[in-house]
Amino acid sequence: MKVGVEALELTYGEHRAVKNLDLTIPDGSSVVLLGQSGCGKTSTMRCIAGLESPSGGRITIGERTVYDGASGTSIPSHKRNVGMVFQSYAVWPHMTVLDNVAFPLKMKGVGRAEARRKAIDVLEVVGLGHLGERGASMLSGGQMQRVALARSMAMEPAVLLLDEPLSNLDARLRDELRVELRRIQLDRGLTSLYVTHDQQEALALADRIAIMQGGRITQLGTPEEIYAAPASASIASFLGVTNVFEVDSLDGNRAVLADQGGQLLVDEAEAGIPGTRFACIRPEHVRVTPATGEGAATATNRMRGTVEVAVFQGASIRCTVRTGTGLAIEAICPPPVTGTLATGSEVSLEVDARAVRLLPEDVTELQQAQEVVAV
Structure with missing residues (x-):
């Protein structure tokens, strides 16, 4: 079902955890709240679930208003038909896997046979059908998280809420379950x-x-849009853009950097945007090669520098290079065909002008659309 959040406010004493937040989740769509700890994302989810009492605004699930600050409407959590999956697995260790999934259905009044059938069906969906009779205490962490997901799905909720459910798992298992979660969401239209x-x-x-x-949604878009075009330098930095340099001034299509005293060639379209203060470059857009003459190129920043640190990551090397002007630039590049990219190596850097984004430091106002458009 469609979820609507309008002008949501949540305060704890004098602290505003959520500030005038608007968000729409279309039926069958997956929206991710992404942000640093303390930004208000979990508080927003808990308001939708009915686990927090908002200070104002309106929340709808389908055609039903579950919270309205103006009228005083507030439907209890257990009557909102939402399923939640938390960081902690919350699996009952004294029960079998099947009983864990079937138990909430029985508490809801579903007959024993029907509850068992639904539990078996959803365990097959999450890939645990063969473990139904196993004791929950004998499961791995990843399997327990699948049981928690299956238990929520068995209730056939109108909306599924997931609060960092993979954070307690190891890196490889997180990668596997991301793919599995996405498959389930798409297959079942959750x-x-x-x-x-x-x-x-x-x-x-x-x-x-x-x-x-800071309690607000500062950018909203598809994964491709967010990755390719962050709205501010602070968002870019959070998304892994480690090369963020303050710009003192623009000289045509050259950005004069504030502290390092160097310059970066930028795209003419970027140079025409008023009010920008930071030059941002993704490390994967920096090309590192053995030291050569700087040469001249109309659309490429070319610099020489010294490798300060290089970390081998298998398919790539992440390194920090200090240029002659004192600029520290991070790069993610393939290992060299010959030799090594060792600390102290003299290298050349190349950055296409189109890869340099000029951005404000922060998004000061809500700039996202008022409604999430279905993909």
Whole structure:
């Protein structure tokens, strides 16, 4: 079902955790709230679930208003038909896997045989059909998280809310379950809201990503839009853009940097945007090669520098290079064909002018659309 949030406010004493927030999750769509700890994303989810009492605004699930500050309407959590999956697995260790999934159905008044059938069906969906009779205490962490997901899905909720459910798992298992979660969401057409501070999870699981900062949504878009065009330098930095340099002034299509005293060639379209203060370059857009003459190129920044640190990551090397003007630039590049990219190596850097984004430091007003458009 469609979920609507209008002008949502949540305060704790004098602290405003959520500030005039608007968000729409279309039926069957997956929206991810992405942001640093303390930005208000979990508080927003808990308001939708009915686990927090908002200070104002309106929340609808389908055609039903579950909270309205103006009229005083507030439907209890257990009557909102939402399923929640938390960081902690909350699996009953003394029960079998099947009983864990069937138990909430029985508490809801579903007959024993019907509850068992639904539990078996949903365990097959999450890939645990063969473990139905196993004791829950004998499961791995990833299997327990699947049981928690199955238990929520068995209730056939109108909306599925997931609060960083993969954060307690190891890196490889997180990668596997991201794919599995996305498959389940798409196959079953689940309306879902996912909370995370992990950008890779957000990119993998979302139809739309809502970036939250300071209790507000500061950017809303598809994963491709968010990744390619962050709205501010602070968002870019959070999304892994490690090369963020303050701009002192623009000289045509050259950005004069404030502290380092160097310059960066930028695209003419970027140079024409007023009020920009920071030059942002993704590390994967920096090309590192053995030191050569700087040469001249009309559309390329070319610099020489010294490798300060290089970290081998298998398919890539992440390194920091200090240029002659004192600029520290991070790069993610393939290993060299010959030799090594060792600390102290003299290298050349190349950055296409089109890869340099000029951005304001922060988004000062809500700039996202008022409604998430279905993909």
